[in-house]
């Protein structure tokens with residue numbers, strides 16, 4: 001991604017965002033997710049739609065999925081269609097591995113899954129494994145549309161796929177997360193607009209953007225307590241979370257039949273893959289170190305390539321002189337860091353409730369594979385390094 005100074009001067013912010021597949025209103029949340037693929041993909045939809053029933057009836061879900069035809073992904077598919085393919089394949093692969101709880105997960109993915117999953121992931125610059133970008137960002141639809149259609153309100157949302165439980169908690173976990181991503185959009189656009197203007201940004205423009213960042217992060221932080229409205233910790237931990245594991249905790253890994261003979265050990269979905277907080281760290285100059293830095297950088301590999309490049313551009317531009325000085329010396333800058341700290345504190349509370357209280361294992365790891373609370377507290381404390389004294 002070129003630095004700000006080499007952008008064509010006519011490039012408007014919206015056009016720039018569009019190049020990175022970022023919506024000025026929805027940011028990283030897909031604005032119009034595709035809900036249905038052409039008819040020859042009906043067999044994928046039929047299984048995805050019936051997984052909770054299949055699980056409840058004890059059906060041989062794995063066999064049903066293994067019998068699917070091998071379907072080629074057309075090169076004519078739109079970006080939204082490709083994102084839907086990735087979502088449906090995440091769903092089918094998670095069902096194939098984890099729906100039959102009484103048996104060990106298989107160590108090979110059949111060609112009907114491995115070939116299209118590999119192909120669509122390559123086209124999107126994503127990894128062939130369940131991810132936040134599919135289960136949350138490309139997985140929402142309005143129920144009635146009666147509520148304010150200019151907003152994304154979790155209470156009026158349903159999922160397109162990745163539904164494994166019959167209870168509402170499965171839907172709520174991802175739809176509340178989708179609302180959070182939407183409510184984060186003003187902060188993302190505010191950061192992008194300052195980086196787009198570069199060092200010609202005035203103190204008043206920087207102050208306005210920091211204000212929008214603070215308001216947006218604080219309203220998102222307030223959403224964390226709402227997870228418990230429709231999702232119990234036990235339902236999350238024991239019911240839903242197993243489907244979010246990728247291949248990392250399958251001892252032998254998973255071989256993609258017809259693609260690779262070396263097993264994949266890719267970790268599964270975590271909102272640590274969300275671009276929101278990574279964009280804020282990049283804009284505010286919050287740096288992480290050691291294992292934390294390695295993990296968070298690694299999470300970028302799970303983002304669609306244009307989003308990853310956007311974060312790299314924010315990081316490079318916001319940290320270049322003199323823009324960095326303009327941002328860091330602004331009177332609102334400490335409040336923006338405090339808002340980020342508050343977000344991370346609310347998040348740690350949610351992680352304690354939904355994971356720590358449920359786990360009998362004191363060295364419990366996240367689906368991304370981190371040693372949880374210690375990791376999250378270290379990451380939160382890293383803001384202190386840039387707090388003006």
Ligand code: HEM
Pocket residue numbers: 177180227269270271272273274276277278344347350351354355365366367368369370371372376379380
């Ligand atoms: C009940 C809800 C949630 C639970 C149980 C949860 C759990 C976790 C866990 C276990 C980690 C450690 C990384 C790993 O190994 O996976 C993590 C990291 C992270 N999660 Fe969540 N998470 C939740 C909701 C969210 C939401 C809604 C966001 C919003 C973007 C989010 C953003 C992050 C971020 C950014 C990290 C990386 C650490 C950081 O930068 O502070 N999480 N989460």
